[in-house]
Amino acid sequence: MKTVLMVAEKPSLAQSIAKILSKGSCSSRKGLNGACSVHEYMGTFSGQSVRFKMTSVCGHVMSLDFIGKYNNWDKVDPAELFTKAPTEKKEANPKLNMVKFLQVEGKGCDYVVLWLDCDKEGENICFEVLDAIEPVMNRPYGSERTVYRAKFSSITDTDIWAAMNKLGEPNRNEALSVDARQELDLRIGCAFTRFQTKYFQGKYGNLDSSLISFGPCQTPTLGFCVERHDKIQSFKPETYWVIQAKVFKGKESPLTLDWDRVRVFDREVGQMFVNMTKTSREAKVESVSKKEKAKQRPLALNTVEMLRVASSSLGMGPQHTMQIAERLYTQGYISYPRTETNHYHDNFDLKGTLRQQANNPFWAQEVKALLSEGLNRPRKGADAGDHPPITPMRAASEGELGGYDGWRLYEYIVRHFIATVSQDCKYLQTTISFTIASEGFSCSGKTLISPGFTEVMPWLGIPLEEAMPVCERGDVFTVEEIKLVERQTCPPDYLTEADLITLMEKHGIGTDASIPVHINNISQRNYVTVENGRKLKPTNLGIVLVHGYYKTDAELVLPTIRGAVEKQLNLIAQGKANYQQVLQHTLDIFKRKFHYFFDTIASMDELMEVTFSPIAATGKPLSRCGKCHRFMKYIQAKPSRLHCAGCDETYSLPQNGAIKLYKELRCPLDEFELVLWTSGSRGKSYPLCPYCFSNPPFRDMKKGMGCNECTHPSCQHSLNSLGIGQCVECEGGVLVLDPTSGPKWKMACNRCNVMVHFFEHAHRVQVAQESCEACEASLVAVDFNKTRSPLPDGEMQHSGCVFCDPVFQDLVELKHATMRHPSMTRGGGARRGGRGRGRGRREKKPKDKMAALAAYFV
DSSP: OEEEEEEESSHHHHHHHHHHHTTTOOEEEEOTTSSOEEEEEEEEETTEEEEEEEEEOOSOSEEEEEOGGGGOTTTSOGGGGTTTSOEEEEESOGGGOHHHHHHHHHTTOSEEEEEOOSSHHHHHHHHHHHHHHGGGSOOOSTTOOOEEEOOOSSOSHHHHHHHHTSOBOOOHHHHHHHHHHHHHHHHHHHHHHHHHHHHHHTTBSOOOOSOOOOOTTHHHHHHHHHHHHHHHHHOOOOEEEEEEEEEEOTTSOOEEEEETTOOBSOHHHHHHHHHHHTTOSEEEEEEEEEEEEEEOOOOOOOHHHHHHHHHHTTOOOHHHHHHHHHHHHHTTSBSOSOOOOOOOOTTSOHHHHHHTTTTOTTTHHHHHHHHHHOOOOOOOOOOOSSOOOOOBOSOOOHHHHOSHHHHHHHHHHHHHHHHHTSOOEEEEEEEEEEEETTEEEEEEEEEEEEOGGGGTSGGGSOOOOOOOOOOOTTOEEEEEEEEEEEEEOOOOOOOBHHHHHHHHHHHTOSOTTTHHHHHHHHHHTTSEEEEGGGEEEEOHHHHHHHHHHHHHOGGGTSHHHHHHHHHHHHHHHTTOSOHHHHHHHHHHHHHHHHHHHHHTHHHHHHHHHHHSOBGGGSSEEEEEOTTTOOEEEEEOSSSOEEEETTTTEEEEOOSSSEEEEEEEEEOTTTOOEEEEEESOTTSOEEEEOHHHHHSOSSTTOOTTOOGGGOOOSSOTTSHHHHEEEEOSSSSSOEEEEOTTOTTSOEEEESSSSOEEEEOTTEEEEEEEEEEOTTTOOEEEEEEEOGGGOOSGGGOOEEEEOTTTOGGGGGGEEEESOOSOOHHHHTTSOOOOBTTSOOOOOOOOOOOHHHHHHHHHHO
């Protein structure tokens, strides 16, 4: 019997599709990577009985990166990244072992059906899956077709079965367009980012950003925000004057009239008109016009419009919105949320979709009325040829969706869909024109005739207004008041996320899938801050960068060049442009721009000098340099680091924690004073030498290692002196005593977040030279005060193994661990020596007390 392997993009999608295709009769098991399940059932395929295996990946299987040595910022010239540096595909998440998992499940299969998301990224993942499984699949007979592609837009029985019955092929051109975008963004972004990060962070201490990044899409996105900021800053308010007139008739309420000339910018001219109109106490009606007007129902919903509304009306950021929309899609509540189309095809089942919403109390009345009176055909929008508009696919309640934002987004999508098949909103606009003396004035009002779609979208309805007075041409009103009012022009406001999304779509910056990512990036990089009302206000760093690009090469920040690149990428997807030619041509352009930017960086630096402080003038003295023995300054702004003004050297530090001097102790190798990094009272802490942290002293050490990983044979702060034993959770980590943690003593893994609390209130804890015979962990010597000793018989001192000694059993508490210690789960498997002494591995059966301690750890 032949086997068909089917692969979806997410585990939840695989489960839903398998449930539909197997009609609920599939069996499920976990895959070897623990993240993806495999659902199996029997069925027919191409007229034969087969065994189906449905599984998934977790997004992209592979990611593009430079080969090893080109990832070293210090040893590689950024200019080499454009063409010379080779790239390779690496597993996107090595911990998932996705390639091995796919090969295990694909081995011996005869056919593969690809159920990846139906967009360009999904097509790219199709070929990543095929690269993994085709070498292990059974060879086809002759020219037999073995690879199939399912095209679908929602997780409904109808759509899934329709896709299964009409399988196509994966689109190589669309996959290549994604490959091109990935390589362009990698090479261009890394080259500019590395150069400007190293250049500016080496000169200025208060940039407050760990990475001065450049992106072909990210930078024009920031440019829009700074352009609006510049307009606000350069805006000069102008004073103008308007004439305000109030008139009444009989006992009716007075009407406020608008001046036909609108406004004047000369006060004397305005006063002249006021004096002229004040000569008459009557306002004569010149005309009364009544026009029936319509407010159009919305177009069908696409991704960009959903993101705009979610930001402006629901207060939800674009990336958060997309995460929620994807969850609603995978759960089957809405159709595919990434689409540029806002037009329904003639064969779309609008009535069936609407009928599903007939029992929801929030909009049941409007839905039932539409079903009985007949649906209005949606407005004709644009068909991008990708997916149908975002549409509700099944009914849901607020409780079902589990989360406030999930329900709000689903509610909007439903209301928007109902509105597209509703009638337009109709109203009567009445305009009355007056003359006072010889000056023209008018007033207008709206009266609702038929609410149409605004019944289901009431926030877009016609606001209630006072009824206009009944009058006709020739009627006379009495003038109650005429006055000259002084006002000022106002500056534009900062761009909202909705405004920015509109500009990005207009100029072709990013795709419906990547727009949220670019907006999130400029916020994460500290280039803009999100203010009240989801307004994006540029920071000093964002402003200076954009102004600097304008001074050096405006095309780096203008949307024109990226918009042109996006058009070329779309041509690759359509098979109208050559992948290699587009790639090479674009890289050549940006390589020349990079060299010019490199040569003219001084013009951007002039702006930096005005805004930011030199690194030597930033920070506060903390520890002494081992070379000149002067105090180095600790710079807290991101990225935190130490700077020696005497040597003009800057030293990296661990991030996301606090740094303080470590007892004025010095490194035995270079005489630098040690500092202590800590993540807080409940977290880890360890000492480090600033010089060794950036310049590893031993071959088996890497950049960024502290004393808790240093293999110095005799230093009292090193792993060799304070290491106790192998980590209970991660592979390769060692539990190291934190000598600063007393009286709440603890040891922490030097690789992961595991911490072991022990010997609370002990006077002294030291790591002994001897090792445990059972597990080879280093023994620990503990001294307690007589009044607080928990040791038996009031003893104040004891030496033993933290893991095996029964005396220590109740004095040890594991934090953050999710797995047992290796020696506990395998009946006493050997523990590697914690301090690099090269001890051999032995196996001994642990004592009964040890089993109890193991249970306590878990």
